[in-house]
Amino acid sequence: AQTVTQSQPEMSVQEAETVTLSCTYDTSESDYYLFWYKQPPSRQMILVIRQEAYKQQNATENRFSVNFQKAAKSFSLKISDSQLGDAAMYFCACAGGTSYGKLTFGQGTILTVHP
């Protein structure tokens, strides 16, 4: 079983600045995967980035990167050079290695980007 906690209900950032969204998780599995999904007002769920727990190297996708601290069970998302289109709800999620991909989501963080 997994639990995922996002302690920041809301965050804001100025356009072109950098923001970090926090996420902590707990799982009983030794093999698991972590994801960040973005949900804009259109309500689509869009995969932003994913991290395999067995990999020490932090995942990066263009302006998006993660800080994966396995011992601390922390998985934060950094958005660099923030753009107005980054404004959305962001969800952290975890899938255990034996769970057929069953995702457990955090509560979400609303990100506002100010011009």
Add this chain to the structure above:
Amino acid sequence: DAGVIQSPRHEVTEMGQEVTLRCKPISGHNSLFWYRQTMMRGLELLIYFNNNVPIDDSGMPEDRFSAKMPNASFSTLKIQPSEPRDSAVYFCASSFGGGSNQPQHFGDGTRLSIL
């Protein structure tokens, strides 16, 4: 390539009526997931299928909810009889292979309102 297709996009109906939500997964994907999103409970997994077989339906709230996957390209989520507390956004997602390392691709969701 076509993504996950859900219909209808919006559904408004009266309490007690039967509601059927539909999902067409991405061609070639063999895992399918139904999620429900509400303000109070966030995103919850209701049920997931692998190779058309229900693997875990422990998230289905009660017997009024049922889900089927008669073939690899179609799934339904049915609520009978519907109640106002069933009002939510229902997402369908699919992935390839059934492993937790595979990212899930979400449909645009169905916003269900029960009056």
